[in-house]
Amino acid sequence: MKTNTFQLSPSQIEVYHQDGYLRIPGFFSKEEIDKLYGIALADDAMRKNALDLNDREGKKTRLSLWFTPGNDTFGYLVRCQKMVDSVHTLLGVDSPVCHFHSKLMQKEPKVGGAWEWHQDYGYWYKNQFIFPDQMMSVMVALTEATKQNGCLQVIKGSHKLGRVNHGFAGEQVGADMVMVENALKTMELVYCELQPGDALFFHSNLLHRSAANLSDYPRWSLIACYNSQSNIAYNETSTAWKVPVNVVPNEAILEWKSEAFSKSDFLKKENDPALKDTGWEK
Template sequence: MKLTPEQRAQFERDGYLFFPGHFSAEETKALTDAVPDLYGKREAFNVREKGSDAVRTNFAAHLISEPFARLARHPRMVEPVVDLFGEEVYMHQFKINGKMAFEGDVWQWHQDYGTWLNDDLMPTERAMNVAIFLDEVNEHNGPLMFIPGSHRKGVVDARHDRTTTSYPLWTVDNELIAQLVDRAGGKDGGIVSPKGPAGSMILFHSCLVHASGSNLSPFNRVSVYLSLCAVSNHIRRHKRPEYIAHRNFTPIEMLPDDCLLKPYPVEVPWKNGLPESALKTSLEVLDTAEA
């Protein structure tokens, strides 16, 4: 799936591209049917909301579940990122975020690259998030909020927030958010929220400032977030466990386009539980000649 010149120009301008209904209902169902089993596991890779048993984030599903292992190799997801980078990519992070009905908490304003830089020593912002809706996303169930064009600011100052929610983030302060929103158009387009049916997909720049509010509605908002990084830009430190920030820098080998509908063989090495190595961390900087 190659991007058009118009799409590439839009990405450069706004920092994101939205593809409503990118995956069919049947393809999406193959993924949603696998979520309850993943969320039901009592493993470190399931981070739960503060004061609740609801899953906030599930990590590394592509190493545990065959449907998500196939999604991680889907050409409709991988090819546009390769096209933008002009280079093969590896899977830096794989999350299924569960903004569950009545219980889904906020994600503070942040840049993803802020965390990847500060925690993982990722050299540059040549990495990107791909969000795929597993539920309909509407104005009521905590949609993503983007500040269009904020990626052009580059890496901004951030603080490590460990207290607001159950998952720590390098967050952006309110004064800078107000400035960025005003620059992007204020009340007239300074914040946008892509909404659409299950199966929709968003590509967004790793420096695009974004957030989402709590979900007070009776509608779940479960989405997959795949973070793809240019192979030459792999992380240089393993400060976070492997189930959060992956250490296999091998380029993704894509499957055929119908891979969510047919049982193509895939490896799921953690299907029987996390190995001990997936929990280990290190503050040492990698030797890039050996990585």
């Protein structure tokens, strides 16, 4: 079996640490993305375990979130060699890479809601992870992401602010808008338009949002969230965050037999600590 190799360049690593994010065009092939998107559309488990979260305007954002990456095609994607190696390089610590959770983001045409300005660590702080620098997310576009269908927006370099206070915005957890406005006056707003198969690696403290999808086209993406094993979570009931990823070859996505996705340990809305009021959101 031929093994594809991929290695981040020194300049790409520098961009990630300077800007808080790194876009890699064509990280996954059209054949891989076609297979993943087809499964996402057809899989009953994805639909049955999807959560609806209202934005400030009452529009619904829809996602399916699971913790342990399995022997299904999405599990192979988040466990593949080039993904885990890239995360390990960007986190910059010797500790093994663990998979915290993945989520399939589903923004349907005309009705898909917005994600308010936030940092991922604004959510994960409630899980009491200690080191935000040892956490990151990787977005993989399954469909085209444009300004028209609500692509991700980021504030370039905002990961250097540290954690911003967060409160509730609709059913979502949103960043303090005074700090967001200050950041927008100081740093560049970037629209991260993506083609299917592009990957966007971003720091857990990068401020980001996405607008509602008012276009005629869906915007679907996978976001895989990773943690270094040395980064302890003191308020997290799942255990995936401390289990080193069982890495598979890059070819597994297309070539390996996959199990049913229904075996995954999906998050239930009522069990999400980020959606519980702890008092400091006021």
